[in-house]
Amino acid sequence: MNFYLSMMLCLVSSFLISWFLVAYFQRLFLNRGVVDVPNKRSSHTSPVPRSGGLGLILGAMAGLMLTSFIYRIPFPRLELLGAALLIGAVGLIDDIKKGLSPYVRLVLQIGVASIFVYLIGPILYLTLPRIVTINLSWMAGPITILWLVSVVNIYNFMDGIDGLAGIQAFVTALFLAIATLSAGESLLAIAIAGATVGFLLYNWHPAKIFLGDVGSTFLGFVFAGIPLSIARSNEYKVGLIWFVSMSLWFFLSDGVFTIIRRALKKENIWQAHRSHIYQRMVKAGVSHSTVALSIGFASALISSIALFSIRIKSPWAIVAVMLIALVSFFVYWRLAVTLENKYKEKISIVKTS
Numbered sequence: 001m002n003f004y005l006s007m008m009l010c011l012v013s014s015f016l017i018s019w020f021l022v023a024y025f026q027r028l029f030l031n032r033g034v035v036d037v038p039n040k041r042s043s044h045t046s047p048v049p050r051s052g053g054l055g056l057i058l059g060a061m062a063g064l065m066l067t068s069f070i071y072r073i074p075f076p077r078l079e080l081l082g083a084a085l086l087i088g089a090v091g092l093i094d095d096i097k098k099g100l101s102p103y104v105r106l107v108l109q110i111g112v113a114s115i116f117v118y119l120i121g122p123i124l125y126l127t128l129p130r131i132v133t134i135n136l137s138w139m140a141g142p143i144t145i146l147w148l149v150s151v152v153n154i155y156n157f158m159d160g161i162d163g164l165a166g167i168q169a170f171v172t173a174l175f176l177a178i179a180t181l182s183a184g185e186s187l188l189a190i191a192i193a194g195a196t197v198g199f200l201l202y203n204w205h206p207a208k209i210f211l212g213d214v215g216s217t218f219l220g221f222v223f224a225g226i227p228l229s230i231a232r233s234n235e236y237k238v239g240l241i242w243f244v245s246m247s248l249w250f251f252l253s254d255g256v257f258t259i260i261r262r263a264l265k266k267e268n269i270w271q272a273h274r275s276h277i278y279q280r281m282v283k284a285g286v287s288h289s290t291v292a293l294s295i296g297f298a299s300a301l302i303s304s305i306a307l308f309s310i311r312i313k314s315p316w317a318i319v320a321v322m323l324i325a326l327v328s329f330f331v332y333w334r335l336a337v338t339l340e341n342k343y344k345e346k347i348s349i350v351k352t353s
Contacts, residue, residue, distance in 0.1 A: 018059025018198030053215015091213030155220030
């Protein structure tokens with residue numbers, strides 16, 4: 001009973017503190033000129049303060065510490081919190097100064113991820129129960145670091161319309177809290193879920209503040225890092241990594257698909273753009289709220305099925321979830337293409353009439 005009460009306290013306290021702090025930072029950053037000025041690649045039309053993720057992070061940390069103190073719940077591993085906060089600090093510097101090159105940010109992220117992996121250990125082998133086991137050998141460290149840095153940057157890339165990164169964070173954090181079955185990490189996930197709701201009240205379309213690199217990179221690292229930080233077997237950790245991949249499926253698949261597509265066109269993958277699938281849907285006339293809610297609902301559905309599959313420990317259930325995810329992405333992509341074509345036809349008719 002105390003466990004559920006502690007989770008409720010963490011959820012509510014994180015929400016309230018985040019709600020207050022995001023409002024405070026919204027006014028502060030607006031007055032200090034820490035804003036995103038619209039350009040041709042933007043999805044907003046007037047200057048909006050960035051770095052609202054700072055309020056989310058502080059709200060989550062405050063709720064986490066309060067609940068841990070009252071209910072004597074073990075804290076998440078300090079290596080995870082320290083690394084995530086360092087990653088967020090790099091994002092905050094870039095939000096405020098806008099002076100860090102993508103390559104400097106990447107080097108710093110790799111450095112933090114490397115220290116984290118050195119302290120807690122890498123994933124040693126990949127498993128699909130009773131089907132295949134792949135020993136990573138000397139590649140264990142680099143692949144684990146690649147996982148962390150990739151999720152951090154893709155989550156950052158996907159924070160491009162109002163409400164999307166926030167609602168994805170809420171869904172993944174909530175399901176991850178259920179999936180981990182580890183007091184400290186579950187508490188951290190619940191704290192993030194509550195803080196995200198407080199942030200979303202100001203980030204829902206039309207947004208009064210943006211998440212910023214500080215928030216998106218912090219969230220990406222936490223989601224990628226929680227499975228690694230739990231003191232369980234390698235197989236258990238791999239299962240959680242797979243679960244996070246499924247929960248973040250529409251972010252990861254859209255991110256990887258768009259990166260490959262831009263690279264094949266010889267475009268700079270680090271340069272801001274509006275060619276992600278979710279951005280193409282907004283350009284085709286779908287509202288920010290509709291896109292965010294649709295992806296959030298689809299993510300919750302896949303997270304539910306993935307959670308069930310790891311609970312029953314059936315390899316064929318895991319394969320079935322992956323097939324569902326692949327089909328879902330194909331439908332998502334084709335829907336965006338169809339909407340784009342209809343929008344172009346409509347524009348063409350208007351121009352010729």
